[in-house]
Amino acid sequence: MASSSSKKHVIILFSMAIATIAMLNGALAKEYTVGDDKGWRLDVNYTDWVHGKEFFVGDTLVFKYNTQFHNVINVTEAEYQACNPSQNEPRLTTGNDVIKLVNPGNYWFLCGFPSHCTQGQKLTVLVQAQAPAPEAMPPPGATATPPPEASMAKLPATLIGSSGITFSAVVFGIAAIGLFL
Numbered sequence: 725m726a727s728s729s730s731k732k733h734v735i736i737l738f739s740m741a742i743a744t745i746a747m748l749n750g751a752l753a754k755e756y757t758v759g760d761d762k763g764w765r766l767d768v769n770y771t772d773w774v775h776g777k778e779f780f781v782g783d784t785l786v787f788k789y790n791t792q793f794h795n796v797i798n799v800t801e802a803e804y805q806a807c808n809p810s811q812n813e814p815r816l817t818t819g820n821d822v823i824k825l826v827n828p829g830n831y832w833f834l835c836g837f838p839s840h841c842t843q844g845q846k847l848t849v850l851v852q853a854q855a856p857a858p859e860a861m862p863p864p865g866a867t868a869t870p871p872p873e874a875s876m877a878k879l880p881a882t883l884i885g886s887s888g889i890t891f892s893a894v895v896f897g898i899a900a901i902g903l904f905l
């Protein structure tokens with residue numbers, strides 16, 4: 725009797741631990757300083773900087789730079805490719821611009837100072853919806869990755885909650901308890 729009871733406790737604790745990990749996974753937003761210590765300037769390869777990083781909704785990009793020489797413009801893909809930002813695009817000019825990534829999809833940024841973009845001062849990131857919880861198994865045959873919506877990537881301002889992941893983690897925890905009891 726005693727061993728059965730303690731086995732149940734172990735299983736319950738295990739399930740709670742998994743649920744907690746899943747919640748943290750969904751809730752922990754990261755802040756990235758673009759270019760790390762070098763910041764936002766000419767002699768940094770931002771393609772290399774992005775390489776190996778994964779960005780999720782809720783993460784933040786911080787552009788740090790000398791305002792005499794640089795700015796930040798959140799542009800369209802076409803403007804990014806052409807290094808030709810529209811005059812309508814707002815210029816970020818604080819030298820410490822904080823951009824919260826609130827929508828999944830592609831974001832494009834460049835420096836609006838003459839020739840800086842063509843010299844490589846441009847950045848594109850792909851933002852994913854949320855880190856997938858390990859227990860989130862899609863039904864067989866389901867292909868459920870919505871296409872990125874480019875038009876949504878415009879200087880967003882609010883935080884998206886992670887209640888979906890929290891909910892699925894709790895459901896999984898309860899299911900795990902039921903399985904093992």
Ligand SMILES: [Cu+2]
Binds near residue numbers: 840
């Ligand atoms: Cu610049």
